[in-house]
Amino acid sequence: MNAFKDAGHIFRLAAVFVCGILVFVGVRAVLVPKSFGQYGHYRGDALAEIAARPVNFAGHQACEDCHSDVLDKKKAGKHVHVNCEACHGAQAKHAEDPASVQPAKLDTAVLCVRCHEANIAKPKSFPQVASADHSSGLPCDTCHQPHSPAIDTGETAQATTPATTKVAPGGTK
Amino acid sequence: MPGVEGFMYPNEIELQWSVLIVLYPFLTGLVAGAFILASLERVFQVQEVKPTYRLALLTALAFLLVAPLPLQLHLGHPERSYEMYLTPHKTSAMAMFGFVYLWYLMAVLVFEIWLDYRRDIVVLSQSTTGWKRMIYRVMTLGSNNISEHALHVDERVGWVITLIGIPSAFLLHGYVGFIFGSIKANPWWSSPLMPVVFIFSAMVSGIATVMLIYMFVTWARKETIDMRCVDTIARYLLYTFIIDFGLEMLDLIHRIYESDESFRSLDFMVHTKLYVSHIVVQILLGTVTPITLLALTQVVRLGEMARKRIYALAGCLTLMGIFAMRWNVVIGGQLFSKSFLGYTTYKMGLVTREGLLMAIVLTILPLIILWGLVKLLPPWPEKNAGSLAGAAPAR
Amino acid sequence: MNVTRRHMLLLLPAAAIAWKHVLAGTPEAAPNYKLSEHWWSMLIDLPKCIGCGNCVRACQTENDVPDGYFRTWVERYHVTDYDIENPHVDSPDGGKKGFPPSKEEGGKNFFVPKLCNHCADSPCTQVCPVGATFISPDGVVLVDKKYCLGCRYCVQACPYGCRFINPATETAEKCTLCYHRITKGLTTACCESCPTGARQLADLKNPNDPIHEFLKTHSIQVLKPYMATHAKVFYNGLDGSVR
Known part of the structure; x- marks a missing residue:
């Protein structure tokens, strides 16, 4: 009994520590992002956020949809495998709005x-x-x-x- | 490209870790070393170093409080650092920092200091007035029990805590070494000896710091320095220093003899960009000289004044050498290209967030905190310490 | 039929769907992309690289890479006959503006494009203290810039120098393998703009990908194989002097 009484202050300190740990567990539950751990040790939402970035290079398929005449011309020569944007630069804006955005000469x-x-x-x-x-x-x-x-x-x-x-x-x- | 010799991968030109990251292992090293010195008295019954016991604990606490600041300042997003507690990545050595740090701070240092000072705190909570009284009363946690039994409990628990504290101190600093030693991409760092070298250099720097602070504080208080104590500390400093130097030389000889693909590049770096900080400051001035000086005091019979001067000089050189060692590890490890074909230059800012001024402030800050702690919790018996009915006599 | 052409055809239907969404301003809703069906990698056919720097410029345009930092770059090697351990390497501005005429005559001269190797056992994701960089389920090493602390440990851990800290966001940045493109059925910006087909995006989980035939019939190497990172950028015709 006496031993307990004389160790009372230790239990008080232990209580402070336990409170600290409980607060930590509570705060942690609130602050960890919801999608964390969806696929692994990271925020699952990050995948969609990174994938949502707009493209700048339209890709040659988009070019060839309209410019099939150029494709035919290219097929006759050595540049057939050189994609349009390798020379003309990124043209996604032009592909989106061909009328108002014109590629530079x-x-x-x-x-x-x-x-x-x-x-x-x-x-x-x-x-x-x-x-x-x-x-x-x-x-x-x-x-x-x-x-x-x-x-x-x-x-x-x-x-x-x-x-x-x-x-x-x-x-x- | 200015500052670049040979070929660097283009993203390597800029250094990632600055002088603040040099400071971080330096500061944690002092903590671990000071604590291990304190534990000499408590666990290993080295009675001679008793005058420094409390001072060593307070020193450790002061430096430990500052240790995370350089890391925090260097982060690109300090406001996100809490994530390390929320979602620690279990394969990352760095993720353990938060937990090892908290464990060491709360479960070891604060707990041990509290137990050791509890009698004084209770006495002070009744003898002081005003806001000081408030602080002490909070620190008692509402328990004024300082009967002989209660103090005996404190003594036993404190002993256990110190026992746990020793491996914790090793863990705290060994893991700092592991942060560097586990990077396989960097041959200057990647070495299983790194944590061991860090622990021993930590002990060396911590012991030297406590020795210097003790000598300075005693001189400032116009008291006499306990030479038996300082001699013992100096002897321990010499022993750990010899082990530390031995380990570093082992690493060096191993590298030279193996001469793997990175060797030529690293060797060139040590003889050029790192020559002054590595060969001159770290090895010659910061290691060989203090070891020689300390060994001299063991071999030759010297007067008290001469010994004091030698200890002070050796202590200062030691700290400089250990700081240079941290510098050479952290900065040196980033000066060469991972292609082993070129070198870059570290340009230290002056008044930037990670510059020289900040580094100086962060080095002085623990000493100011220590001054505050000493005022709050005097490490030596106060002449006018009040006595309380029912209180056990001061130890 | 050559590799590039066949590869383009494989991507075609998905890209067509994707493009409609891109035009409609909702690229994120684009194709029916299943994470578990892909395991992305890249093939670098070194004998075709002409050091034009198109990939470096395209990457910068596509991903807003800040000046002086590189998600991909091109190195030029000069190796004298018997000294493969001491190559002379240069990469002026990452090869972004091409290369000046080679000064050194004799020996071997060639270009080596570099980018993140999207290692399957990546040392960079291993050291991240909070899980802000990770290997996606489809095999791409990515950085979550909303979660990154900017501690720079990953930059130190990458053996290939592929990471940097973006000075604007103060977070780690690296090649995403144009994750925003490949998930829409497009190829990466560097592959799209490579005039000789030296760089080719490859999906190791797609049994029809020409990469499988290519890997079977060529001498393939990865960078720093002794680092055991399971790098997924495969080099054809890589010289032993390259590091």
């Missing part, structure tokens, strides 16, 4: 060299030119039509090395 002098300027680190089979020597300053579309770049009249081998006949996308045949 492209400058081939800037655009083509992004891929085709010669660089020793590029794959040997990829068509490359030293632009300064190749066109003596003329814009590329003086001779090449970007959607089907081979020059109609001449030989394909004229401007590029013989090994450049195919851009060869896809490892499978």
Whole structure:
């Protein structure tokens, strides 16, 4: 009995701790987001929030729905596998409202060299030119039509090395 | 790119953990070390260090209260830090911080200090007046029982708490080491020795801090320093320091001998960007010099004044060395690229949220808190301590 | 028929439905997407990469990546004949503006696009103290920016340097594998804009995905395999010097 009385203050402190723990458990129940743990140790709602972001690149299917004529032109040339937005940039806004949002006109002098300027680190089979020597300053579309770049009249081998006949996308045949 | 040599992955150029994260293991290290010194008297019956027992506990508490502040300030969203308590991720070493911290703060330090001071608190709650009286009365939790039996209960419970406290102190700081040691992406950190090195360096820095504070406070109170006590502390400091240095050298030799793919990159870093802080400050000035000085006091018979001066110098060098060790771990681990092909530079802000000024404030803050705690709970017997009928005599 | 074309066709019907919703301004309601039916990954066909930087620019446009930080980037390697342990690497502005002419002649030169490897045993999600970054049920490593503390532990834990702290939100950020696109049947922005088909989104749970045939018939490697992260970005023709 006496031992209990003399340890009374310890029990008081224990009571304070227990109260603290109870408050913590209560607060925790209120504050943990509802969807937490739905799929794993994270907020399940986060998935939908991340997925809800609007797209900027429309995707080539959207382009080809309207611009099938360009697709036909591309099919004839080496750029057939180059998606529209690789050159024209993100066009989701244009796809949503084709009338009022117009894609900017492209400058081939800037655009083509992004891929085709010669660089020793590029794959040997990829068509490359030293632009300064190749066109003596003329814009590329003086001779090449970007959607089907081979020059109609001449030989394909004229401007590029013989090994450049195919851009060869896809490892499978 | 200014400040970058060679090749860094582009997202690596900016350092993620700043000087505040250097401060964090430094401060928790002092806590763990101070507590272990206090437990020497309580559990291991080293009577010589008794004059520092209460001071060591209060020091530990003061530093522990400040320890989470650098973390809090460094978070991108400090207002969300409570999430660590709500949804701790059980695979994350960092998630355990909140719980280890709370456990150590409440179940070990506050509890032990309360038990040890309970007699004084009760006495003070009746001898003081005004707001001070209110504080003490709250601290008694409404129990004024300080009979011999009650104090005996306190003594026994306190002993158990200290016993639990020792592994807790190891846990608190070992886990800080584990935060770094468990990052397999970073070869400078990833090492099973990291928690052990952190624990021993913590003990070294904590013992040195308590020794310095004790010497300073005694001098400031114009009392005489208990040389038997300081000599003993210095001896323990030397022993733990030798173990700590041994472990660090083991890690170093292991790295040099194995020379894995990261070695050339890390070796270059240690000889260039980290040369001053690692070789000069940490190893030569901060470790070899204090160990030599302390060993000198063991080997050569020196006068009291000479010993005091050597202890003060060795203590200061030790703290500087341990801080440099934290710096080299935290900052050094971010200066090299995980591609092992390049190095970046740490640019410390001055008056920014994570800058030098903040680091200085956070280093001084625990000392101010300690001053407050000492005023509130004097660690030494007050000359005019009131006595109460039915109270057991002061220990 | 080549891989890209076949892959596009696989995505086509879902994308068509998705697009209607995108046009109607309700993309979140788009297709009938089932988390359990996908396990996303990416194939990088290195011999096709020309270092044009289209992927880096597209990623920035699509995801508002702040300047100086990268969810994807391109590195250029230069390796001399017998010294594969000491490659010379550069990545000016992450390759966003392409690459200047290579100065170093001789040896081997090539480009390596990098992005989050969407590891199945990801060290970054392991260390997150609160569960703000996670592997989604369809295999994408994501960050919940409303829950992230900004402690930066995940940035430290990523062996590939794929994470950063967005200075605007002060939360961790990384490649989402264009989660907002792939859940609508579209491919990622980087794959969409890659002119040579060097990057291809792949769904390992889709038995018709050409990835399976490709993985069977090529020498495939992941980055830092010794990290045992189960990386899901597969590289064809990866040189041993790449790290």
